[in-house]
Amino acid sequence: MTAYIIRRILWQIPVLVIVGLLTFGIAKMTPGGPFDTDPTRRQMSPQVEAVLRDRFGMDLPFWRQFTRYMFLDVVTDPKTGEQAIRWGAIGGNFGPTYSSRGARTVQQELFGERGGKPSRFYYSARLGVQALLFAVLLGIPMGVLAALKQNTWIDYLVLLTSTFFVSLSTLIVGFLLVLIFASGLQWFTVLPNWNDPIRPWILPTIALGSTSLGFITRLTRSSVLEVKRQDYVRTAQAKGLNDQVVVWRHMLKNAVLPVITILGPLSAALITGTLYTEIIFQVPGMGSLLIEAIGKRDYSMIMAGALVFVFFLGLANLMVDIAYGVVDPRISYK
Amino acid sequence: MNKLNWRSSLAVVMLLALLLPILAACGGGTATAPTTPPAPEAATTAPAPDAPTTPPAPDAPTTPPAPSGGTAQAGVLRINTESEPDNVDPQKSSFVREIQFIMMAYQALMTFDGNMEPIPAAAESVETSADGLKYTFKLRPDGQYSDGTPVTAQNFEYAWRRLADPETAGEYQSLPCGIIKGYSEYSATACEGMEMEETLARDQDELLANFGVKAIDDLTLEIELVAPAPYFLSMAALWIGAPAREQDIAQGDDWWYYPENYIGNGPFVLTEWDHGNRAVWEPNPNYAGPLGPVALQRVEYYMITESQVAFQAYQNGELDMLAVAPEDLQAVQSDPTLSQELLPVSGSCTFYFGFNTTKAPFEDLKVRQGFAQAFDREAWNRDIFGGLGSVAYSFIPPGFPGYQPELRLWEFDPEAAKAMIAESSYGGVENLPEIKLTYSASARNNARFEWMAGQLKTNLGIDAVLDPIDPTAFSAATKDNPPQMFSLGWCADYPDPQNWISLFQTNGLLSTRVGYSNPEFDALVTQADVEQDPVKRAELYAQAQEILVTDAPVAFTRNDGGYELVKPYVQGVTGETITPIDYWYGFFNLPNVDVQP
Numbered sequence: 001m002t003a004y005i006i007r008r009i010l011w012q013i014p015v016l017v018i019v020g021l022l023t024f025g026i027a028k029m030t031p032g033g034p035f036d037t038d039p040t041r042r043q044m045s046p047q048v049e050a051v052l053r054d055r056f057g058m059d060l061p062f063w064r065q066f067t068r069y070m071f072l073d074v075v076t077d078p079k080t081g082e083q084a085i086r087w088g089a090i091g092g093n094f095g096p097t098y099s100s101r102g103a104r105t106v107q108q109e110l111f112g113e114r115g116g117k118p119s120r121f122y123y124s125a126r127l128g129v130q131a132l133l134f135a136v137l138l139g140i141p142m143g144v145l146a147a148l149k150q151n152t153w154i155d156y157l158v159l160l161t162s163t164f165f166v167s168l169s170t171l172i173v174g175f176l177l178v179l180i181f182a183s184g185l186q187w188f189t190v191l192p193n194w195n196d197p198i199r200p201w202i203l204p205t206i207a208l209g210s211t212s213l214g215f216i217t218r219l220t221r222s223s224v225l226e227v228k229r230q231d232y233v234r235t236a237q238a239k240g241l242n243d244q245v246v247v248w249r250h251m252l253k254n255a256v257l258p259v260i261t262i263l264g265p266l267s268a269a270l271i272t273g274t275l276y277t278e279i280i281f282q283v284p285g286m287g288s289l290l291i292e293a294i295g296k297r298d299y300s301m302i303m304a305g306a307l308v309f310v311f312f313l314g315l316a317n318l319m320v321d322i323a324y325g326v327v328d329p330r331i332s333y334k
Numbered sequence: 335m336n337k338l339n340w341r342s343s344l345a346v347v348m349l350l351a352l353l354l355p356i357l358a359a360c361g362g363g364t365a366t367a368p369t370t371p372p373a374p375e376a377a378t379t380a381p382a383p384d385a386p387t388t389p390p391a392p393d394a395p396t397t398p399p400a401p402s403g404g405t406a407q408a409g410v411l412r413i414n415t416e417s418e419p420d421n422v423d424p425q426k427s428s429f430v431r432e433i434q435f436i437m438m439a440y441q442a443l444m445t446f447d448g449n450m451e452p453i454p455a456a457a458e459s460v461e462t463s464a465d466g467l468k469y470t471f472k473l474r475p476d477g478q479y480s481d482g483t484p485v486t487a488q489n490f491e492y493a494w495r496r497l498a499d500p501e502t503a504g505e506y507q508s509l510p511c512g513i514i515k516g517y518s519e520y521s522a523t524a525c526e527g528m529e530m531e532e533t534l535a536r537d538q539d540e541l542l543a544n545f546g547v548k549a550i551d552d553l554t555l556e557i558e559l560v561a562p563a564p565y566f567l568s569m570a571a572l573w574i575g576a577p578a579r580e581q582d583i584a585q586g587d588d589w590w591y592y593p594e595n596y597i598g599n600g601p602f603v604l605t606e607w608d609h610g611n612r613a614v615w616e617p618n619p620n621y622a623g624p625l626g627p628v629a630l631q632r633v634e635y636y637m638i639t640e641s642q643v644a645f646q647a648y649q650n651g652e653l654d655m656l657a658v659a660p661e662d663l664q665a666v667q668s669d670p671t672l673s674q675e676l677l678p679v680s681g682s683c684t685f686y687f688g689f690n691t692t693k694a695p696f697e698d699l700k701v702r703q704g705f706a707q708a709f710d711r712e713a714w715n716r717d718i719f720g721g722l723g724s725v726a727y728s729f730i731p732p733g734f735p736g737y738q739p740e741l742r743l744w745e746f747d748p749e750a751a752k753a754m755i756a757e758s759s760y761g762g763v764e765n766l767p768e769i770k771l772t773y774s775a776s777a778r779n780n781a782r783f784e785w786m787a788g789q790l791k792t793n794l795g796i797d798a799v800l801d802p803i804d805p806t807a808f809s810a811a812t813k814d815n816p817p818q819m820f821s822l823g824w825c826a827d828y829p830d831p832q833n834w835i836s837l838f839q840t841n842g843l844l845s846t847r848v849g850y851s852n853p854e855f856d857a858l859v860t861q862a863d864v865e866q867d868p869v870k871r872a873e874l875y876a877q878a879q880e881i882l883v884t885d886a887p888v889a890f891t892r893n894d895g896g897y898e899l900v901k902p903y904v905q906g907v908t909g910e911t912i913t914p915i916d917y918w919y920g921f922f923n924l925p926n927v928d929v930q931p
């Protein structure tokens with residue numbers, strides 16, 4: 001088991017490097033650069049741009065730019081002439097952001113506390129975890145209930161609701177919530193006050209979790225339906241076990257495997273920030289920052305976005321695989 | 335809860351959901367809306383009807399700014415700044431959203447009055463030598479930073495030196511090149527394109543000794559110029575010379591990120607900055623200058639990128655002022671309450687079509703002139719931009735010094751346009767090569783330029799190819815390899831014709847994008863730039879602008895403009911008192927702005 005986990009973690013490294021290489025290549029190939037700003041305003045002079053390009057090492061050969069970003073670079077102190085190794089992304093250094101003209105680093109922006117406020121990562125991660133819990137804790141029981149009461153009004157209602165959530169994007173659910181609960185009922189404010197520990201989190205959690213909720217509900221329902229017809233369930237019922245035990249011990253344990261499978265990618269996506277929810281609810285998280293970075297050609301931030309996402313994806317998938325073993329004793333790790 | 339109720343309420347929600355995409359679609363684009371500008375007349379709001387004589391709430395104890403919790407409070411102004419600034423270091427910034435920050439906390443030597451004339455700010459008075467080469471600023475003896483330390487001439491000397499310092503490499507570093515004495519030599523990377531190493535290898539002490547900005551004593555600052563520059567006082571009002579202190583900057587490259595370092599001499603103090611969400615300002619108790627005394631007790635900047643969210647917040651009473659997105663205008667105008675809160679504001683930008691004179695067929699003057707009158711600007715502004723802003727026939731926008739309303743050379747005339755092209759070396763519209771219209775892609779722009787292509791088709795019979803490209807790529811393209819025909823604009827840095835007309839001098843910032851060069855134009859502008867007689871100077875710029883319009887390297891299309899929603903209880907933000915360069919509407923009228931719900 002331990003060996004398995006270590007092996008999986010080590011495998012992450014080549015995956016990250018390849019994703020990094022692809023992202024870096026695509027970002028660099030896209031026309032326009034970080035210093036091409038709104039053309040209706042005065043542009044930085046070519047001379048100043050040359051100084052900044054040099055400072056960011058943008059004129060180095062592609063492989064040098066990539067390796068110094070990804071792995072390490074040997075830097076010479078201009079004053080003392082001493083040489084030192086500066087680690088790149090694998091050492092947790094994602095480099096200065098282009099948009100701040102080098103004043104701040106990516107890790108400060110994403111993970112650093114923001115002058116007494118929690119980091120952007122905290123906002124995205126907390127929101128993601130809450131949304132995930134919301135989706136799972138509500139979605140699984142709803143799915144089970146619908147499956148057990150198949151073809152009754154309960155089932156139809158659950159199906160309708162979940163289809164509704166799956167088909168609508170977070171953007172629309174988000175606006176709907178704002179219109180109803182903030183503008184209409186005035187239970188919340190449109191603009192959040194993040195000094196409040198609970199209130200501003202409620203609507204974004206629901207909005208962000210809604211699609212997953214619908215998805216998990218439907219998945220649980222169909223997989224419970226399948227399990228319900230299995231012989232072992234009939235056997236369990238025939239030998240007189242009460243319904244509770246049949247459902248929880250025999251059915252759910254088997255039905256939940258597909259749900260666990262999708263939790264991996266789902267949690268990675270939710271935790272690393274989601275654009276629409278963050279924009280609609282004014283959440284100072286990572287999602288909006290990373291998306292904006294693409295427009296601004298903030299290469300270091302774009303790279304960090306891809307790497308952080310892939311890292312969490314790998315981590316979540318690993319946890320899913322471990323969870324399989326817990327749920328299903330037939331699975332072993334070699 | 336019975337079945338039926340469940341279902342019927344669900345139906346309502348579904349119905350709403352179906353309507354929503356429409357709403358959401360309207361919200362779309364994060365405003366490409368050019369830096370809104372302000373201006374005009376307007377519903378002299380500021381009713382403050384029965385302003386109950388509530389004395390401004392006794393200085394709310396400066397505890398952590400209380401959440402405004404969605405309701406208007408006396409003395410608290412809440413506005414949307416649309417995005418988190420990337421960097422608010424005065425000597426490194428260039429964007430509107432950044433400047434909007436900097437000028438709350440800092441005060442430059444000069445500022446602007448309601449007519450956009452430069453007036454002393456951190457300076458108490460300024461004297462210009464007879465030859466126009468030396469400016470002597472006397473600082474206010476009572477000038478203080480918000481922490482109580484005095485503002486000295488040395489602070490300003492440091493700020494201007496820092497702007498010029500090659501290591502700073504700020505976006506506006508090249509602005510004073512060739513204007514301030516010794517600036518180009520010291521800032522050789524920015525002004526002369528010298529390599530950084532070579533620049534630094536020179537004797538820095540000597541370069542600084544010849545640098546034209548000098549503190550004579552604590553309250554006297556002398557700035558020497560290379561040649562007379564009557565617009566220099568406007569330049570001295572810009573954020574680039576804001577006196578950021580050495581000790582604050584020493585806190586690190588991102589010193590400005592933390593409110594405790596962001597100590598300035600401006601009208602407000604940054605007390606809280608919840609990055610990506612909001613910034614809270616309170617009056618600077620030590621402020622001295624024309625923008626005080628400040629009546630407001632707090633200003634809250636919200637960074638709302640999505641205009642639909644901001645609109646909801648305004649309607650919900652969580653914002654006191656809001657720029658109206660073009661999509662919302664109709665809804666606002668037909669709403670009995672909101673329509674009363676509209677304040678028209680004029681812009682600081684002029685948009686145009688650039689004709690690349692190095693690419694066929696625009697090397698031919700007649701073709702350019704033909705195109706310049708081949709589209710209906712009135713319809714363009716009315717139908718496509720909902721009447722926000724105004725049509726433009728020349729470069730300098732209304733409200734700015736140098737505006738020439740009578741200069742309307744290329745009014746819409748499709749017959750004349752065709753005739754003009756027939757006179758060209760191409761002999762007629764049918765012989766023109768393919769025309770490709772390049773613009774910055776966005777949902778809004780796509781629709782706009784479809785319309786424009788339709789105009790060219792209808793009026794000239796030309797099938798123009800539309801070429802939308804990603805905004806950043808577009809920006810790069812107009813610099814590095816300007817397309818054949820493209821849409822671009824320019825927004826004012828400071829209110830002086832020099833800030834506009836000189837950009838079209840040979841090798842200027844904008845002329846290079848269309849390959850324009852006219853020695854006669856160059857000569858007039860060079861003369862105007864140093865002319866000290868204001869009347870004569872204005873005349874020279876006017877002549878130059880006429881040549882520019884006649885030569886038609888670009889066809890001016892419209893000036894931006896728009897509407898600001900202002901709650902009736904916000905006082906002092908009226909058409910008469912705001913200018914297109916206010917950092918937020920009413921800023922240069924700050925002592926009179928207040929909120930009394």
